Amino acid sequence: xIPPKEFLRKIKPFSFLSEDEIDRILSGLEVEVYPKNSVxxxxxxxxxxxxxxFSGLIGLFEGxxxxxxxxxxxxxxxxxSIYNTRTTLTARAIExxxxxxxxxxxxxxxxxxxxxxxxxxxxxxxxxxxSFTNLAREREIFEETTFLTEVEKVVSKKPVVxxxxxxxxxxxxxxxxxxxxxxxxxxxxxxxxxxxxxxxxRRVVLYGNKSKSIEGFMSSPPISIDAKKxxxxxxxxxxxxxxDHLIITNDGRVCGVITSKDILSQLEPSSSVxxxxxKSIKATxxxxxxxxxEKMNVAVAxxxxxxxxxYDLSRMITSVHDAIVTKTIEIVSKEYNAKNFVWIHMGSSxxxxxxxxxxxxxxxxxxxxxxxxxxMAVNNALAEIGIPKCPANYMAxxxxxxxxxxxxxxxxxxxxxxxxxDHIRYxxxxxxxxxxxxxxxxxNELLEFVEENVxxxxxxxxxxxxxxxxxxxxxxxxxHLGRGIDLKKYGIYPIANxxxxxxxxxxxxxxxxxxERIAELVELDVLSREVSSSLxxxxxxxxxxxxxxxxxxxxxxxxxxxxxxxxxxxxLDLLVLKESLKIVSSFQKLLKNKYAVERGL
Amino acid sequence: MNVRDAEFCVIDLETTGLDLxxxxxxAFACVPMKxxxxxxxNSYYTLxxxxxxxxxxxxxxxxxxxxxxxxxxxxxxxxxxxxxxxxIVVGHAxxxxxxxxxxYFKKAGIKFERQTIDIALLxxxxxxxxxxxxxxxxxxxxxxxxxxxxxxxxxxxALADAFFTAQIFQIQLLKLLKYGINSVDRILGILSSxxxxxxxxxx
Numbered sequence: 001x002i003p004p005k006e007f008l009r010k011i012k013p014f015s016f017l018s019e020d021e022i023d024r025i026l027s028g029l030e031v032e033v034y035p036k037n038s039v040x041x042x043x044x045x046x047x048x049x050x051x052x053x054f055s056g057l058i059g060l061f062e063g064x065x066x067x068x069x070x071x072x073x074x075x076x077x078x079x080x081s082i083y084n085t086r087t088t089l090t091a092r093a094i095e096x097x098x099x100x101x102x103x104x105x106x107x108x109x110x111x112x113x114x115x116x117x118x119x120x121x122x123x124x125x126x127x128x129x130x131s132f133t134n135l136a137r138e139r140e141i142f143e144e145t146t147f148l149t150e151v152e153k154v155v156s157k158k159p160v161v162x163x164x165x166x167x168x169x170x171x172x173x174x175x176x177x178x179x180x181x182x183x184x185x186x187x188x189x190x191x192x193x194x195x196x197x198x199x200x201x202r203r204v205v206l207y208g209n210k211s212k213s214i215e216g217f218m219s220s221p222p223i224s225i226d227a228k229k230x231x232x233x234x235x236x237x238x239x240x241x242x243x244d245h246l247i248i249t250n251d252g253r254v255c256g257v258i259t260s261k262d263i264l265s266q267l268e269p270s271s272s273v274x275x276x277x278x279k280s281i282k283a284t285x286x287x288x289x290x291x292x293x294e295k296m297n298v299a300v301a302x303x304x305x306x307x308x309x310x311y312d313l314s315r316m317i318t319s320v321h322d323a324i325v326t327k328t329i330e331i332v333s334k335e336y337n338a339k340n341f342v343w344i345h346m347g348s349s350x351x352x353x354x355x356x357x358x359x360x361x362x363x364x365x366x367x368x369x370x371x372x373x374x375x376m377a378v379n380n381a382l383a384e385i386g387i388p389k390c391p392a393n394y395m396a397x398x399x400x401x402x403x404x405x406x407x408x409x410x411x412x413x414x415x416x417x418x419x420x421x422d423h424i425r426y427x428x429x430x431x432x433x434x435x436x437x438x439x440x441x442x443x444n445e446l447l448e449f450v451e452e453n454v455x456x457x458x459x460x461x462x463x464x465x466x467x468x469x470x471x472x473x474x475x476x477x478x479x480h481l482g483r484g485i486d487l488k489k490y491g492i493y494p495i496a497n498x499x500x501x502x503x504x505x506x507x508x509x510x511x512x513x514x515x516e517r518i519a520e521l522v523e524l525d526v527l528s529r530e531v532s533s534s535l536x537x538x539x540x541x542x543x544x545x546x547x548x549x550x551x552x553x554x555x556x557x558x559x560x561x562x563x564x565x566x567x568x569x570x571x572l573d574l575l576v577l578k579e580s581l582k583i584v585s586s587f588q589k590l591l592k593n594k595y596a597v598e599r600g601l
Numbered sequence: 602m603n604v605r606d607a608e609f610c611v612i613d614l615e616t617t618g619l620d621l622x623x624x625x626x627x628a629f630a631c632v633p634m635k636x637x638x639x640x641x642x643n644s645y646y647t648l649x650x651x652x653x654x655x656x657x658x659x660x661x662x663x664x665x666x667x668x669x670x671x672x673x674x675x676x677x678x679x680x681x682x683x684x685x686x687x688x689i690v691v692g693h694a695x696x697x698x699x700x701x702x703x704x705y706f707k708k709a710g711i712k713f714e715r716q717t718i719d720i721a722l723l724x725x726x727x728x729x730x731x732x733x734x735x736x737x738x739x740x741x742x743x744x745x746x747x748x749x750x751x752x753x754x755x756x757x758x759a760l761a762d763a764f765f766t767a768q769i770f771q772i773q774l775l776k777l778l779k780y781g782i783n784s785v786d787r788i789l790g791i792l793s794s795x796x797x798x799x800x801x802x803x804x
Contacts, residue, residue: 003751003761003764003765003768004641004764026641026642027642028642029641029642030638030639030640030641030642031638031639031641031767031768031771032637032638032639033637033771033772033774033775035775035778035779055750096772096775098768098771098772101638
């Protein structure tokens, strides 16, 4: 058997094909390589081929906006090839990519002949999930463990229930308060009698009287499934009955409701991050946020191992993270009635560069009102959700970092004018501040003050700080390799800190991410394009390595650290790491010269 | 000629051994490439009946004597093979394969002359560009398959090996393009200079 055949065999839906059919496909097969950034096809084209990614990564773009990724083992171009329609997106190689390019006529022949093969596409590609029923009976298709997880593990909300005599109006209010699309009608023992969904609501609006009891409008008898049943059964049950909401029971008692969306979001890790984002926005309790956060870590880890890059991931994580924090503050402030403040993040979260094992780094700028209790409650809630407290206590619950705007100004003034080591450290932390929640006016005022009070002396000390730890590069390569390399200490800090110095010196304060700062520095001609692109590449590479390293730990249920050992690196990684550390080193030289660090301060 | 317009023919042979004088070709495989595109659909594989049977090699390759009995002799299909060997011949340690082919073609009364590219040599050169000295162990086909992320659960079939070789060559071409090397002549030049310096690890 030739290798392409072997590869195809393992991939759904090619695994459904007979020997002859696979040979048909192979008879129209070419293997093409696309260099990074090259276009595979443009939007508005009728395709002649179906593309199966063998290695690398393709991005699908609408204009400049990245819509989706296609990675190893995934197909693109099926719709256009089968229906002879024009493509709606442009496909571009995000990495060097090798594709199996299949002649569309050969593909179509097999598509028309083999219903199992074609229904796979009809369901997954055109998202016509109704025809899923037929496929669903063919169990062997779904070896994925996601389909075998127990239903209860996917349910995150407590069920919203009501009695049979309650009025429709009251029940709809309940649904609205809990932001759910259905309410389960139960008896005294929490056993389901019926379910009332958004769909039933239409009938109330059209024909009903909202003050009447819900009994007349609910769907009954209700369809339910036991909490221990696999997700797969839940989905087939829903499709068989043509429903979107399914009641989950434990010992006959209602313990949750699952929707088809919940299930579909389990299918694709990247769409599940989107779903988690939606969930965090809709969440009403700390418990729900906790579940979202846990799932996010796993989803992110999986995506990282699938080959998604640092910048894309950190952008997604930052959005979900921000949403979780915002929601937490909203929930907590109900109790504390906190006003007139801005909640700030520093460190990697401030730079929008956080990945997995990131601690809380937050602070409050207020207008004089004491908000310590409130901050403590938020910090505790975040810790409960799973975001660890900062061991160095850079947190809003620390009275030093929870002060009014004038005190903050005094801090910065002092730090800028007395550049002792502690103050330089504070500057490194707080110059990455970014407002998360509250009154951004306060933040802007502080930023303006910082800009006006920067001192050259402080800048030089910050430059010294960014260059003092040199990467372990010797004539023979990386030194002390056997002990592992601290990626944060030798790679990430020197670049992030060095770029921050240059940004500060050039009054680029509103941008906090290293990438944006570098882009601005190029605009201002402070950095050349060559230096900036090699710096960015190194930064991303080291971050990627760290991300993969931590992802492995998460998937295997351990904690993540920053020390990567040689065993984890393949030869090429090691080579690129060496190059990256060399770039760090020459960037440090550039800083030293620019700020005359060597000549003493 | 630009690499993207060139024709390549990636080959692999199965032989009873490496001794040109007494060993025999028992299988031939080729996978053509148009520029950087591998034309899987035009790949070709045939067993070849040796004039005398050598039991030991048959065991080694998993090719039975019975299989070979029904196979054509090289002479019978020499024209077919010749027409398939279009463009530059590419292979792993391809010199040996080409020497075998030359000998067989000569017996069939055909002069066989082709430019060749050895992916192992190319790999060595690429390694040096990155400041790496590749040992002979790093350059075996198995090692290359592994390093290029091509999983080989099934090998020691000439067609599979030819295909893997093509995939490795494809990525090597991509790397060369990134160094700004996009002409066939440059690549051939690089390899001939590499051949000369190969003495340093022979002696």
